[in-house]
Amino acid sequence: MSDPSIAFIGAGNMAHALISGLIDAGRDPQGLHASDPDEGQRNNIRALGVRVFENNNAALEGADIVLLAVKPQAARSVVQALELRHSQLLISICAGVAVRHLREWTQATQPIVRCMPNTPALLRAGITALCANEQVSDAQRSQAQMLLSAVGRVVWVNEEADLDAITAVSGSGPAYFFYLMDAMIDAGVRLGLPADLAATLTVETALGAARMATETKTPPGILRANVTSPGGTTEAALKSLDEAHTHEHVVSALREAALRARTLAEEL
Ligand SMILES: NC(=O)c1ccc[n+]([C@@H]2O[C@H](COP(=O)([O-])OP(=O)(O)OC[C@H]3O[C@@H](n4cnc5c(N)ncnc54)[C@H](OP(=O)(O)O)[C@@H]3O)[C@@H](O)[C@H]2O)c1
Structure with missing residues (x-):
């Protein structure tokens, strides 16, 4: 199976950590895209060999996975403006943004994984909890796991409500x-x-x-x-x-x- 192509929406600290982790793990930067309105952030990511875009929808083209890495306050307007395909896996690392929000802002059939990483991810020593909705296939679960493993350990939870306790702990x-x-x-x-x-x-x-x-x-x-x-x-x-x-x-x-x-x- 070839590596899934990934579009990072928001190219700040966490996107940088994830992209660096993936490239260090041997991932070809050619299959990675990132978008951010800030030129400085785009330049940081471009230096890693990743194609960058000012426009979020331009970054989405051809992506199997769309990873949302904007601040939680920006999530609604950003997601509502995304032209996602039904088959694209949306992974959100935004704190407090629930699967029900993401579903409301996309299409009812969108495969969605919500994650709670922590700051040691910046040193690839993080731990991330993941929770998937029913639309996520086994292959997409493996892809999400592979992606977040680039910055540390991962654990899956079945109940999204557990992410509140996980936020409190890790x-x-x-x-x-x-x-x-x-x-x-x-x-x-x-x-x-x-x-x-x-x-x-x-x-x-x-x-x-x-x-x-x-x-x-x-x-x-x-x-x-x-x-x-x-x-x-x-x-x-x-x-x-x-x-x-x-x-x-x-x-x-x-x-x-x-x-x-x-x-x-x-x-x-
Ligand atoms: N840092 C952590 O350890 C940690 C842990 C758990 C969860 N998270 C979650 O990870 C997410 C990202 O955190 P971060 O620390 O990486 O934040 P960050 O460094 O501020 O990165 C967010 C990036 O998104 C960009 N952005 C703003 N509006 C945008 C838009 N409309 N379209 C595309 N990009 C846009 C920002 O650009 P501007 O600078 O121009 O605004 C910024 O470069 C947050 O939702 C946070 O809750 C972070």
């Missing part, structure tokens, strides 16, 4: 780790360390901990217990976090994020 997730890192750096400084040393120690520790969790495949709760000796320093810190009900605060914070994801969709 979509917004990098920010929670940055929050914790920021607090740890501040703590290091208050304990007397130079700021750059506190930052290096914190970030390398975060990377090491994430690698331990992925490479040992041991649940984080067990890893935490393994490094907590009775009466030791780690136990003293964790006791303080427990007394402040930190675990429950994290659960409430993610509930808020999931709720916001749902209400954002209603605002479109």
Whole structure:
């Protein structure tokens, strides 16, 4: 089976990450098109060997897959103006834009995949959740999976509603780790360390901990217990976090994020 041709509508950060990932994975840039009203963005993508267009419908010609990578606020007007063919798979990475919106703005029979990637996709270390409507064929599912795999791991969900929880966990997730890192750096400084040393120690520790969790495949709760000796320093810190009900605060914070994801969709 030959590689599907792909038209990227919106050529910003995420489109750039996806296109670079595909080309690094051996994809011929000849089968990729991108459109963006911004000349600077078009030049960035053109430098990768991809044909670029100012007009979105010109980019669609001959494409098997149309990947929507504009800001969510622009999605409605952009999609409503697209002259999509029935057979073209529409993949949206726009946060909060539901399959029902995309269906309403296209044709009832349009095959649609909605995705929730996250920012580490920019380093090809992302994780993307995907959800397909009934019109998507098995071959199109494989094509969507191949495309998003270019920027990290992919998981499929059957229920679109799960994307709200996924947005809370992995979509917004990098920010929670940055929050914790920021607090740890501040703590290091208050304990007397130079700021750059506190930052290096914190970030390398975060990377090491994430690698331990992925490479040992041991649940984080067990890893935490393994490094907590009775009466030791780690136990003293964790006791303080427990007394402040930190675990429950994290659960409430993610509930808020999931709720916001749902209400954002209603605002479109
Ligand atoms: N960044 C992430 O990690 C992340 C994670 C999850 C989901 N997403 C989703 O990915 C989408 C893209 O995000 P991004 O970070 O790549 O945003 P971005 O860098 O702002 O890219 C969007 C691009 O679309 C262009 N655009 C605006 N109007 C257009 C139109 N009418 N036709 C074609 N292109 C148009 C913008 O051009 P101008 O600059 O001229 O406006 C911009 O170059 C968003 O919907 C976001 O929710 C992103």
